[in-house]
Amino acid sequence: MSHQNTTFDQRLLDSFPPLVRPIVRFVVEWLPLVIVAGLWEYVSGTVVPRSVLPPMTDVAGTAVTLLTTGEIIPHLTISLVRVALGLGASIVVGVLLGVGMAQSDRVENFFDIFLTLLYPIPKTALVPLALLWLGVGTEAAILIVFLACLLPIVLNSYNAAQDVDQNLIRSAQMMGTDGWRVTWKVLIPETIPEILTGIRQAIPFAFIALVSAEFIAANSGVGSQILAYGQIGNYRPMFAVIVIISITAYVAVRGFEGLKERFVVWI
Template sequence: MISPAALVKRTAPVLACIGLLAIWQVASLGLKSDSFPTATDAVRAIPDILGDKESLINILASLRRMAVGFGIAVLLSIPLGLLMGRSRAVSAFFNPLLMVIYPVPKAALMPIIMLWLGVGDITKTLVIFLGVSLPVIYHSFEGAKAVEEKMLWSGAAMGLSPLQCLVRIVLPAALPEILTGCRTGLVLALITMITSEMIARQSGAGNILFNALDMGQYDTVYAMIIIVGAMGICLDAVFERVRTRLVRWSEPQFDMPLSFS
C-alpha cells in the first residue's frame, strides 16, 4: 500500500512533464504560428527521427564524441585536481592557468581549433573535453584540499607511501566532491556537444536540429530538442544512480530529489 504522499512524490515528475506539454499544446493552438508547432506534432515527429537510419547514425556519433570527450576529461582531470589539492607547487603552477581558462566559453575557442584541426571528430571531442575538464578539476581540487590532514597521518602511520595516500585516502575521501564535479561535467558535455555541432556543421544531433531549422521543418526542430533533453535527463539519472551507490557512506546533504532517478 503506497501512502498518498509517496504517490504524489513518485508521480510528480511525470505530472510536471504532462503539464508542460499541455501548456505547450494550448499555447501553440492559440498562437497558430508556423514556427511553433503543437506538442502533439513535435512528439509525433520523434519516431520518424529515431526510425531514420541516417539520423540515428548522427545521434550515435554525437554520443560517441561526448563519451570520449567526457571520459578522457575525467581520467585526466581527477588526478590533476587531486595533485593540485595536495601539493602547493602543483596548484601554484596550474591555478593561474585555469583561472584564465575557466570563464572563457569553450565554444568560443572552436573557430581557432577548427583552423588547426578541421571540422571533424577531433575538434568537437576536444571542445567537449575542455568543457568537462574545468568543473571536474575544480571539484577534485576542492575535495582534495578539504581532506583532513590527520586522516592522511593515520594512513602514513600504517605505512602508506605519499602516492598510496593520494590514491587510497585522498581519492575516496574526495569522491563525493569529485562526483559532483563529474555531474556538472556531464551536463556541460551535452551542451558543448550540441554547440560544437552548431558551429562545425557536419554531423551529429546538433546538425540535424539546425538543418531542420534551415529547412523550416519546425516539428523536427522541436522533436530534436525533446530528444536531446531526454538524453540529458537519462544520462543524469543513470549517473545519479551510480553516484549515490558510490558515496552512500557520506552524509546525505539534501532530502529533495535532485534528479528524476
C-alpha cells in the same frame, strides 16, 4: 539553497500517507514538464504560427518516427560517443589535476592562472578555435566537451582533497605509503563522493557543449541535424531532435544519479 529545498520537499512528502507518496513525488517531478508541454501546445497556432512552432504532439510523433525508423540513431550514437570521450577525458584529467593542486603548491600555482582565465569564458566561444586547430569532425567536438566538463570536476576534486583528514595521510605515510601512492590509496578514495558530484554537474554541460560544437565543427551528430533542419525551415524534425537529445541528457543524468546512490553506499 538546494539543501534547504531538498529538506522542504522531503518534509512536504512526509506529510502524505506512505501509500500515496510515490504518486505525489511523481506528480511534483513531472508537473513542470506537463505545464510547459501544455503551454507549447496552446501557443502553437495561436501566438506563434504552427509552421514556425509545430504543436508538441506533432513534435513528439516526429521524434518517435525518427527513433523507430532509425533515421536519427547514427547521429545520436556519434554524439554519445563524443560526450563519452570528452567527459571521460575530463574526469581523468580533472580528478588528477584537482587532487594534485590540493596537495602541491607548485601544481596549484602553475595551473591556477590557466583555470582562472578559462573559467569565465563561454566554452562555445572556443568552437572556432577548435575548428581552426582540429578541423571539422569528432576531435573538435570532443575538445569542447572536455573543456566544458573540466572545471566542475577539478573544483570538486580540489575542494574534497583539501577537506581530507590529514591524520589519514600521516597514518598512510607512517605505514610506508608515500608520493603518488598516497593519492591513489588515500586521497582519491576519500574524495570519491565529491568527485561524483562534480561529474554529475558536468554531464549537462557536456550535452550543451556538444550540441554547440556540432553546430559549427561537425557534419554529423544531433547538433548538425538540428542546424540542417533549421536552415531549410523544416522545424518539426528540428524540434523533434531537440526533444530527443534533451531526453537523452535527462536519462544520462538520472541514470548517473542512480548509480551514484548505489555506489556511494559501498564506499
